[in-house]
Amino acid sequence: MAKKIAVLGAGSWGTVLANLLTENGHQVTLWGRNAEHVAEINQHHTNRHYLPKFKLEPTLIATLSLEQALDQVDVILFVIPTNAIRKMAQQILPIIKRQGIRPMLIHASKGLELGTHKRLSQVLTEEIPAEFRREIVVLSGPSHAENVSEHDLTSITAACSNLTAAQQVQQLFMNDYFRVYTNADVIGVEMGAALKNVIALGAGALHGLGYGDNAKAALMTRGLAEISRLGVAFGANPLTFIGLSGVGDLIVTCTSVNSRNWRAGNQLGQGKPLQQVLDEMGMVVEGVSTTRAAYELAQQQGIEMPITNTIYHVLYDEKEIRTAITEIMQREGKQELD
């Protein structure tokens, strides 16, 4: 059955997901904060800043008004940067109350909140009390917006401890090029999503420094080991990390030029200063702030995350990358399995 859906965030991923939901027959309003982009979507059915070649469904409406976007919706999909989610939730709560709606919440963002180190479903749970919403479902997996916009075959995960809610989200998004699996392990799915961005910065940096395939395979494999270690310590199912939102997303993000995290790492490896890389990207590079959150979390919990620590010191302490790589390679010998 067609649903009324608000998509919050008219960047790369929000635009593509809003368009996909429109293709699937839902009535979608895309909220954006940039007046030029919103006007372009409504008048020309394009969003060229983020997706230069993408032609949008003419029935997809964009708006600058949260009140209009949320008007009597069944579902709210958050697709804005991690560190903007809490404020957005605070902004929409009074609108939800005023309208007397009780929507399902979905988020498709990937990161851990700076300062609190929280997962985004935790942030939403804190900010929007259960009486004003239905379930919170996480949508995550290997899915570059650019590829989905071209209808490349894509499989991702809808995670919620309530399987019925996960199945409802599965039905909203599924079509002949976009396949959605359900998973009850919200912790594992969100941890995998957030932490793969950290490892992707490293994969890009190795490429920028001229290292080869062995180095990248080692980074991804040992990266997955430390992602799983942290995730399991917080209650994740270890099997989730060999699924779409774990190794699946790690592969796509560590190997694709479409990844902003990979591209940022690549430029760092080539010697560009971090601030310049971020300024020139024009899109969110989630791995940078999540590296800090994950580093602090691992320190607090006493969990060994050597790759995350190395990337943290390169990003935040201006540690020279080649020195950092030598140090991580020369640590004492270890057992492969924990």
Ligand SMILES: NC(=O)C1=CN([C@@H]2O[C@H](COP(=O)(O)OP(=O)(O)OC[C@H]3O[C@@H](n4cnc5c(N)ncnc54)[C@H](O)[C@@H]3O)[C@@H](O)[C@H]2O)C=CC1
């Ligand atoms: N681009 C992709 O292929 C995918 C992205 N994601 C995740 O989706 C989330 C959004 O990513 P993208 O759409 O790619 O980012 P983007 O940089 O392309 O777009 C971000 C959007 O959020 C808006 N925004 C930025 N700061 C904001 C704030 N403080 N308050 C409200 N809105 C704000 C921007 O105006 C823009 O419309 C990220 O967490 C990312 O990891 C997940 C899967 C795929």
Ligand SMILES: O=C(CO)COP(=O)(O)O
């Ligand atoms: O999460 C993504 C693909 O699944 C997008 O990764 P980037 O944010 O690095 O572009």
